[in-house]
Amino acid sequence: MGIPLIQQYRVGRYILGQKLRGVKRYPVVLMLEPLFRCNLACSGCGKIDYPEDTLDRRLSVADCLAAVDECGAPVVSIPGGEPLIHKEMPQIVEGIIARKKFVYLCTNALLLKRKMHMYQPSPYLTFSVHLDGNRERHDASVCRDGVFDRAVDAIKQALDAGFRVTVNCTLFQGESAEEVADFMDFATELGVEGVTISPGYSYERAPEQEIFLRRAASKRLFRELFRIGKKRKRKWRFNQSSMFLDFLAGNQTYECTPWGNPTRNIFGWQKPCYLLSDEGYAQSFKELIEDTPWERYGTGNNPDCADCMVHCGYEPTAINDTFARPLQALKVFLNGPKTDGPLAPELPVRYEDATTSHKVTFDAPGRASSASEETSS
Secondary structure, three states: OOOOHHHHHHHHHHHHHHHHOOOOOOOOEEEEOOOOOOOOOOOOOOHHHOOHHHHOOOOOHHHHHHHHHHHOOOEEEEOOOOHHHOOOHHHHHHHHHHOOOEEEEEEOOOOHHHHHHHOOOOOOEEEEEEOOOOHHHHHHHHOOOOHHHHHHHHHHHHHHOOOEEEEEEEEOOOOOHHHHHHHHHHHHHHOOOOEEEEEOOOOOOOOOHHHOOOHHHHHHHHHHHHHHHHHHOOOOOEOOOHHHHHHHOOOOOOOOOHHHOOEEEOOEEEOOOOOOOOOOEEOOHHHHHHHOOHHHOOOOOOHHHOOOOOHHHHHHHHHHHHHHOHHHHHHHHHHOOOOOOOOOOOOOEEEEEOOOOEEEEEEEOOEEOOOOEEOOO
16 A cells, blocks of 8 residues: 555544444545646546636635535545646645645646645645556557656656655556556656556546446456566555455445545536536535435446446445455455456446336346336326
């Protein structure tokens, strides 16, 4: 594990406190998106597809800190767009750190060397640099040559300056397990604290939909990746729970916990998560938690969620499972995810078939299991 013990302790204490108070839905990580503007046009992201007046909008320092206070999550992830474009980002980060929250400032690192002097190393601040694989793979993903080398150079400078640095890696179609394993070796040798790794979800505004992995392919890829890691006897550092990695390898049947990583952006509190942008927005965190029809979302409940295995929804589930089954979590932590044997069963799919107005139940995506139960019109 790459997460420092102090952070594990404080997040664990927070979660235990929520459970002891009987809170059913609580956030673990606030996804704070203060702007959509970016200096790249990546094939797997559609944020810059918004009109110019939307791209010019920003959350203020006061807006951001109010969201942090309102949500109460112990960890704040600041994605975008490219957050370093925001002129008040140093003040936003400073205000969050003053609240003793752990900040992951996401960046493609193109501006990091120029902006680094505006921040101070802190156990509460981590630069989370996007690297979607090795040089060729990453530069193809961001649709610009030379970005990988610039990002790695910035990472080295940040590490030399005493900053916490992690890597955020999204895997797309065409990845081989050997290729990903080589990248994990590289990231380990680079000296980053850990890697947050996840299969890409078909974000609806993304310009190239065919690049995204599907669930079965994702599980095969991760099983083979972990098998290679054991064969090479590597101690890769992941910025994730062991049970989430076990889920990626197809060993756990998890439901999504979308309220675990709620999103606050320039439009409000996004329902149900940042990956589904047409479900509307709440005006407060309380409204988001209490009025969102959570039962309509997640794998098995919504066709738009069918292929998703992204950490923002399933990491909170894995964390809850760690608390529920600590001995199993310890076993996975010590031995790594299982890489052979049958896969854990998929969740049954239950949602309305728009062509028949019937509720159809599937044993697995695409296979009807029994007679449909007619729903009221």
